[in-house]
Amino acid sequence: MSRNDRVVAVAGTTPYDITIGPGLLDDGALLASTLRGRDAFVISDDSVAPLYRQRVVEALRDARADLRVGHWTMPAGEASKTLASFGSAIEAIAGAGARRDATVFALGGGVVGDLAGFAAAAWMRGIDCVQLPTTLLAMVDSSVGGKTAVDLPQGKNLVGAFHPPRAVIADTATLRTLPARELRAGLAEVVKYGAIVDAPFLDWLDAHAEALLAMDDDALAEAIARSCAHKAAIVERDPFEHGERALLNFGHTFGHAIETEQGYGGLNHGEAVAVGMVLAARLSERLCLSSPAETARLRGLLQRFGLPVDAPTGLDADALIAHMRLDKKAQASGLRFIVWDGAGRARVLAGVPEDAVRDVLAS
Ligand SMILES: NC(=O)c1ccc[n+]([C@@H]2O[C@H](COP(=O)([O-])OP(=O)(O)OC[C@H]3O[C@@H](n4cnc5c(N)ncnc54)[C@H](O)[C@@H]3O)[C@@H](O)[C@H]2O)c1
Numbered sequence: 001m002s003r004n005d006r007v008v009a010v011a012g013t014t015p016y017d018i019t020i021g022p023g024l025l026d027d028g029a030l031l032a033s034t035l036r037g038r039d040a041f042v043i044s045d046d047s048v049a050p051l052y053r054q055r056v057v058e059a060l061r062d063a064r065a066d067l068r069v070g071h072w073t074m075p076a077g078e079a080s081k082t083l084a085s086f087g088s089a090i091e092a093i094a095g096a097g098a099r100r101d102a103t104v105f106a107l108g109g110g111v112v113g114d115l116a117g118f119a120a121a122a123w124m125r126g127i128d129c130v131q132l133p134t135t136l137l138a139m140v141d142s143s144v145g146g147k148t149a150v151d152l153p154q155g156k157n158l159v160g161a162f163h164p165p166r167a168v169i170a171d172t173a174t175l176r177t178l179p180a181r182e183l184r185a186g187l188a189e190v191v192k193y194g195a196i197v198d199a200p201f202l203d204w205l206d207a208h209a210e211a212l213l214a215m216d217d218d219a220l221a222e223a224i225a226r227s228c229a230h231k232a233a234i235v236e237r238d239p240f241e242h243g244e245r246a247l248l249n250f251g252h253t254f255g256h257a258i259e260t261e262q263g264y265g266g267l268n269h270g271e272a273v274a275v276g277m278v279l280a281a282r283l284s285e286r287l288c289l290s291s292p293a294e295t296a297r298l299r300g301l302l303q304r305f306g307l308p309v310d311a312p313t314g315l316d317a318d319a320l321i322a323h324m325r326l327d328k329k330a331q332a333s334g335l336r337f338i339v340w341d342g343a344g345r346a347r348v349l350a351g352v353p354e355d356a357v358r359d360v361l362a363s
């Protein structure tokens with residue numbers, strides 16, 4: 001670890017560290033410190049593997065000469081986060097002869113992290129998974145907290161498991177190769193933390209918007225560490241989403257419905273969450289919980305980050321609402337939303353009338 005690295009500890013029954021810093025994928029000692037046995041299995045996608053997998057494998061082998069390292073690669077993109085890919089990953093892990101003390105390394109964005117984490121959760125009823133996030137979104141959100149899943153045509157993340165990582169090692173130098181669109185997508189989840197629990201963070205993001213978009217190292221490191229600290233605090237208090245963890249779903253009821261209706265080939269997750277947060281803010285206005293001025297501020301910040309803030313045209317409201325009925329927060333009593341009371345304040349609201357949702361989608 002260098003003096004530039006930051007560590008966020010996640011407490012709880014299965015505690016782990018999130019280590020954040022440049023060049024960590026070359027830190028064989030840090031990577032190898034997470035191993036229980038002599039088997040490592042790297043899961044990545046076909047955009048990330050050519051860029052970074054060899055470095056990880058070499059760093060591990062330099063640190064542990066007796067290590068057996070296998071790997072499997074999936075096609076990049078949300079459309080690959082499927083039961084079929086999950087099956088292929090499991091067969092590859094089986095083919096490598098991984099035992100219970102093997103470790104899966106999830107090298108990539110949230111798609112790889114969610115799928116590899118689910119494979120690790122299922123193989124022999126659970127082996128270790130070390131998250132090596134390479135997108136901003138994965139560094140600030142998906143690598144932390146242990147939600148793993150794949151999508152179905154019927155909805156996002158409908159099949160999965162809670163399986164906390166053994167460690168999260170975020171090499172911020174990998175962001176140098178990240179497409180600008182994916183950087184912006186990650187900023188949507190960063191804004192989410194300000195919106196739900198940290199109003200001053202929204203001011204900070206406003207003040208550092210240009211630096212973040214220009215990939216200024218210090219600004220990015222601060223945004224990542226502050227986001228991880230928020231996520232860590234929430235998931236250590238509520239690892240299985242019985243209560244406050246649901247706040248992390250702000251914007252996701254609308255966002256996931258849009259992703260599903262677009263067949264996982266339209267807006268990416270961060271973009272859908274950006275639109276979803278604005279729609280959730282407008283729903284909150286419609287329910288007299290927040291003001292148009294608050295919505296305008298949130299919308300303006302997301303726009304500064306180059307994110308979409310309006311629902312794509314041509315989507316059918318009935319189809320979107322049907323997807324929302326299968327959202328994991330929905331109950332027999334109806335839809336539950338994360339509603340917004342303004343900057344830094346959100347809560348779960350049950351029994352939201354579908355008519356109010358329909359009004360927001362129509363406006
Ligand atoms: N488990 C959770 O708590 C959680 C939280 C948030 C999001 N998610 C999930 O995460 C997924 C979205 O993750 P994402 O935004 O990282 O998308 P992603 O994994 O699809 O990555 C985006 C694109 O960037 C490429 N890429 C990744 N790292 C790169 C790098 N360093 N250089 C160049 N290209 C790179 C990928 O190959 C991909 O094409 C969604 O499936 C979402 O549901 C899960």
Ligand SMILES: O=C(O)C(=O)C[C@@H](O)[C@H](O)[C@H](O)COP(=O)(O)O
Binds near residue numbers: 246248252
């Ligand atoms: O960690 C959580 O809890 C979240 O809700 C984080 C979200 O950003 C993430 O997209 C998550 O995968 C959504 O979870 P889901 O339970 O709605 O599928």
Ligand SMILES: [Zn+2]
Binds near residue numbers: 189252
């Ligand atoms: Zn999300």
